[in-house]
Amino acid sequence: MLNYIWFGMMAIGVAAGIYNDKIDAVTNAAIDMAKVSVEISIGLIGIMALWLGIMKIAEASGLIKIIAKGLRPITIRLFPDVPEDHPAIGSIVLNMSANILGLGNAATPLGLKAMEELQELNDQKDTATNSMVMFLAINTSSVQLILPATVVALMGATASEIFVTTILATLSSTIAAIAIVKFLEKRKRFAIVPDEEEQENHHG
Amino acid sequence: MVELLVGSLNNVAKYIIPTLLVGIPFYALAVKKVPVYEVFVVGAKDGFTIAVRIIPYLVAILVAVGMFRASGALDMLMNLLAPVLNFVGFPAENLPLALMRPLSGSGSLGLLTDLVNEHGVDSLTTKIGATMYGSSETTFYVLAVYFGSVGVIRSRHAVPAGLFADAVGAISAVFFCKLLIA
Numbered sequence: 001m002l003n004y005i006w007f008g009m010m011a012i013g014v015a016a017g018i019y020n021d022k023i024d025a026v027t028n029a030a031i032d033m034a035k036v037s038v039e040i041s042i043g044l045i046g047i048m049a050l051w052l053g054i055m056k057i058a059e060a061s062g063l064i065k066i067i068a069k070g071l072r073p074i075t076i077r078l079f080p081d082v083p084e085d086h087p088a089i090g091s092i093v094l095n096m097s098a099n100i101l102g103l104g105n106a107a108t109p110l111g112l113k114a115m116e117e118l119q120e121l122n123d124q125k126d127t128a129t130n131s132m133v134m135f136l137a138i139n140t141s142s143v144q145l146i147l148p149a150t151v152v153a154l155m156g157a158t159a160s161e162i163f164v165t166t167i168l169a170t171l172s173s174t175i176a177a178i179a180i181v182k183f184l185e186k187r188k189r190f191a192i193v194p195d196e197e198e199q200e201n202h203h204g
Numbered sequence: 205m206v207e208l209l210v211g212s213l214n215n216v217a218k219y220i221i222p223t224l225l226v227g228i229p230f231y232a233l234a235v236k237k238v239p240v241y242e243v244f245v246v247g248a249k250d251g252f253t254i255a256v257r258i259i260p261y262l263v264a265i266l267v268a269v270g271m272f273r274a275s276g277a278l279d280m281l282m283n284l285l286a287p288v289l290n291f292v293g294f295p296a297e298n299l300p301l302a303l304m305r306p307l308s309g310s311g312s313l314g315l316l317t318d319l320v321n322e323h324g325v326d327s328l329t330t331k332i333g334a335t336m337y338g339s340s341e342t343t344f345y346v347l348a349v350y351f352g353s354v355g356v357i358r359s360r361h362a363v364p365a366g367l368f369a370d371a372v373g374a375i376s377a378v379f380f381c382k383l384l385i386a
Contacts, residue, residue: 002347002359006268013271020276033270037262041255049251054228056247057240061232101220112254112353119354127358128351136350136362140306141369142341147210150313151334158325160207162335165380169339173373180368184361192360 044108051109055091064090078138078178079131081121088117092135099139102146111139127192130185137177143170254353261352265344269307278303294378297329301336302374306343306367313337331385335377340370 017026058064068075068089075082075089082088091114098107114135122129128136147166152159184190232238272278278300286296297319304312319333343366351359 001361001363005363006264009268009272012277013268013273013275015275016277016280017271017275020280022274022276025274026271029270029274030267033266034263036270037266038259040266041259041262044258045251045255047251048255049248052250052254053244053246053248054225056243057232057238058228059247060238060243061228061236063228063231103220106221106224108349109251111350115350115354116250116254119356125354126356128356128360128362132351132356133360133362133365136347137365137369139350140341140343140346140366141373142339144338148338151316151338154317154320155325155330155334157207158331159334160210161385162331162338162381163210165331165335165377165384166338168380168384169335169373169376172376173339173369176372177365177369180365181361184365187361190361193358 047105048109048112051106052113055094055110055113058094059087059090064094067093078134081129082118082131083121086117086121088114088121088131091117096138096143100143100145102144102148104148107139111135124192124195129192130181133185134178134181137181138174141170141173141177143174257355258349258352261348262345265348269344273304273308273311293382294375295329295332297323298332298336298374298378301333302370305336305340305374306370309342309345312342328381328385332378332381335381336374339377340373343367343370 013026013029014023017023055064064087065085068085068087071093072084072089075092076084079089079092091110095107095110095114098104098110115132118129118132118135119125121131145167147159147163151162155162229240229244232243233240281303282296282299286299289299290296301312301315301319304315316330316333316337319327319330323329343363347359347362347366351357351362
């Protein structure tokens with residue numbers, strides 16, 4: 001799926017760029033974004049290091065396990081294939097809490113830590129597991145209690161008027177995300193394909 | 205009422221990070237006798253490898269999104285979809301933001317700024333836009349970073365599920381704003 005979307009965005013970009021006489025802008029965007037990607041990644045190093053360090057302390061002190069156990073009734077439904085006392089649950093819960101509280105800087109490192117721990121449970125390292133997709137979908141639909149600082153900066157006091165609507169909209173999209181993931185993960189076309197079969201498809 | 209709640213929530217929020225930064229090491233050191241400095245450094249070491257590992261994924265996604273954005277394809281798509289969406293009550297002014305939101309964080313913030321400048325902060329159009337912006341994440345960026353960090357290439361149902369949730373979020377933003385604000 002991502003193969004087609006990725007290629008499609010570039011192909012449409014070039015075609016529309018020629019049609020709209022913006023082909024120079026398309027070329028520049030490609031080169032600029034390649035640079036920006038590296039800047040973003042490098043910029044993450046410090047924050048990542050900080051939160052991963054703190055997380056290691058939380059793990060060593062047993063805090064993660066306590067949190068994971070407490071929220072197990074909820075997480076077992078969302079991530080049934082993750083064992084009860086696996087550290088992934090702790091990281092997932094912390095990442096979600098950070099998202100809910102609008103702590104974007106902390107959420108990403110915690111989320112990546114969770115991904116790393118989910119990967120330990122993955123038999124096929126290049127393919128997403130059901131839990132990974134569920135985790136990602138909940139993340140992108142972003143349950144958030146605190147309005148983004150950018151929105152508050154843009155709208156001033158008026159921002160409080162969209163507080164309730166934002167929570168309701170984000171709640172709807174999160175419920176939709178959970179439902180659609182649960183539905184799609186059972187579809188045949190999204191099934192996990194064993195490595196050998198996939199390779200045959202590629203050669204054939 | 206709401207204003208007070210928002211104010212106090214945002215007030216509480218600014219204490220959360222400092223509390224965590226001190227509280228976790230305190231519990232570890234005082235209760236569990238964990239050598240916090242040494243453990244911190246061990247954990248922090250992974251920051252570099254993870255950040256470097258996501259570079260190829262981020263380049264792939266952001267370059268494709270950037271080319272798509274710069275080409276004007278979004279405007280063409282908007283012209284195509286506007287009559288249909290207007291018919292079902294989805295305001296055409298909010299469509300660019302709804303389409304941009306999963307693709308680019310800075311792009312959608314730019315579009316929200318345009319809405320504020322063009323329609324003012326008190327207009328329904330701006331409020332719908334701000335609700336959309338605040339209720340969703342940049343799906344493709346999160347996908348590239350999260351899956352990239354562990355080397356997952358085959359994303360299975362992640363993209364369709366993410367985009368479906370984004371669509372539900374955008375439609376809910378319009379629905380709840382029209383219901384509660386207008």
